[in-house]
Amino acid sequence: MHPSVKVLILTGLSGAGKSVALQCLEDLGYFCVDNLPPALIPKLGELILQSDGKVSKVALVCDLRARAFDKELFEAVKELEERSEITCQVVYMEADDETLVNRYKETRRRHPMAPEGRITEGIAKERKKLEEIRGRADWIFNTSKMKPSELKALIMERFANLDDRKLNIHIMSFGFKHGVPIDADLVFDVRFLPNPHYVESLRPLTGKDPEVYEYVMKWPVTQQFVEKLVDLIDFLIPHFEKEGKQQVVIAVGCTGGQHRSVSIAELLYRHLQKNDSVVVTHRDCTKER
Numbered sequence: 001m002h003p004s005v006k007v008l009i010l011t012g013l014s015g016a017g018k019s020v021a022l023q024c025l026e027d028l029g030y031f032c033v034d035n036l037p038p039a040l041i042p043k044l045g046e047l048i049l050q051s052d053g054k055v056s057k058v059a060l061v062c063d064l065r066a067r068a069f070d071k072e073l074f075e076a077v078k079e080l081e082e083r084s085e086i087t088c089q090v091v092y093m094e095a096d097d098e099t100l101v102n103r104y105k106e107t108r109r110r111h112p113m114a115p116e117g118r119i120t121e122g123i124a125k126e127r128k129k130l131e132e133i134r135g136r137a138d139w140i141f142n143t144s145k146m147k148p149s150e151l152k153a154l155i156m157e158r159f160a161n162l163d164d165r166k167l168n169i170h171i172m173s174f175g176f177k178h179g180v181p182i183d184a185d186l187v188f189d190v191r192f193l194p195n196p197h198y199v200e201s202l203r204p205l206t207g208k209d210p211e212v213y214e215y216v217m218k219w220p221v222t223q224q225f226v227e228k229l230v231d232l233i234d235f236l237i238p239h240f241e242k243e244g245k246q247q248v249v250i251a252v253g254c255t256g257g258q259h260r261s262v263s264i265a266e267l268l269y270r271h272l273q274k275n276d277s278v279v280v281t282h283r284d285c286t287k288e289r
Contacts, residue, residue, distance in 0.1 A: 005048050005086050008059045008159065009041070009077065011133055012093035013126055014112055015103045017143040017151050018061050021093065024155040025059040027246045034061045041076035045086055064112055064126060073133060092130075092137035095144040097123055153242070167240055168247040168277045173207070173265035175257025175284040184251035186236075188229065188264070194219050196259040206285050207262025216263040226264070230271055237272075257284030 008025065010018045019034070026032045036044065041060065048055045062073055080088040095103075097120060104111060104119050111122030134140065139158065143151055174181055176191070196202040196212050205212045216222055233250070240248050250268065254260035262282050269280035 005045070005055070006057045007045065007080060007086055007088045008057075008091055009073075009088065010059060010061045010091045010093065011063055011073070011137075012091075012130065012141075013095060013100060013123065014063065015100045016093035016095045017141075017146070017148070018063065018093055020148050020151050021091070021141075021155050022059055022061055024152045025057075025159065028057075028156070028160050030057040030059040030159075031055045032059045032061075036060050036062055038062050038072035038076045041073075042079045045080050045083065049083075049085055064129065074136070077136070089138040090133070090136055091139045091141065092134050093141050093143060094134070095142060099144040167237060167245060169237070169272055169279070170247065170249045171265050171268050171272070171278065171280040172249060172251045173257055173261035173280075173282045173285065174251055174253045175255060175261070175287065176253050177255060178257060178284045178287060180253065181249065181251045181283065183249050185248045187251045187253065190225070190252060190254050190260045190264050193222050193225070193254070193260045193264075195255070197256070202259070205259075206282070207259050207264075207266060208282070208285070212259050213263045213266065216260055217267070226267060229264070229268070233268065233272070257282070257287065 008030070010021055012018060022032050022034060031048070033044070041062070044058075044060070048058060077088055077090060080086050100123050101119050111119045111126075141151075141154065146154070172181055172184070176189070180187060193216060196205070196215050199215065202209075202212050202215060207213055207216065217226070237248070252261045252265045252268070262285055265280055265282065269278060272278045
């Protein structure tokens with residue numbers, strides 16, 4: 001018996017946000033395919049069922065870029081629904097004419113239904129051609145007033161499992177002399193803290209060693225900083241999750257990336273360990289040796 005598979009078919013008006021929605025679903029662990037001809041959907045369903053559970057969530061974009069769109073899409077959806085192992089839902093995305101015109105003008109793209117004519121003419125033709133599939137849709141999203149981040153949050157709310165909602169937290173220590181990590185979302189400079197580098201017995205060690213960690217943490221300035229830092233991180237993480245952010249990189253830097261930054265990164269890691277999707281790395285921990 002094949003494992004169950006969830007299939008989302010995204011369709012609707014050009015410029016309504018299907019690409020943004022597909023990117024969000026990919027972040028949620030969906031296997032995503034853009035601009036798939038409807039005639040190939042049943043065959044893709046067969047291949048997915050043969051993956052023995054390796055692919056359990058699929059998102060497909062099918063729109064008027066594919067020719068012979070209407071009847072073939074209906075037939076493909078019907079064929080998928082006849083398979084007991086597959087749950088198929090159609091997501092229709094639309095927006096008002098003014099919004100779509102503005103989006104096309106911003107990107108300077110031609111409308112696929114009016115490559116040589118006015119954008120409004122193409123929108124009208126597309127609405128007419130998609131009337132029937134809109135009536136069949138399980139979900140209808142109007143993105144007229146939505147920013148990309150708001151659309152992403154909506155997709156998260158509707159289609160994310162609880163496990164998919166977890167924010168992946170990457171804590172990284174680094175040395176400023178080796179450069180700031182380019183993928184950091186938050187950067188904290190701890191070069192103002194007392195430096196173990198000037199204690200001869202601690203110099204060859206790192207912030208992962210108990211002696212260095214205890215030295216960094218014993219100072220009142222460190223304790224005050226840690227209290228404020230932890231409070232800030234605890235405040236930010238739920239808001240990142242609410243926004244639909246999938247990953248946050250928290251970078252902590254000192255001069256060489258060996259002592260103070262490592263100690264503070266380790267402290268943050270221990271504080272956030274209740275979240276099973278947190279990891280810590282020390283980029284420059286051994287470069288000074």
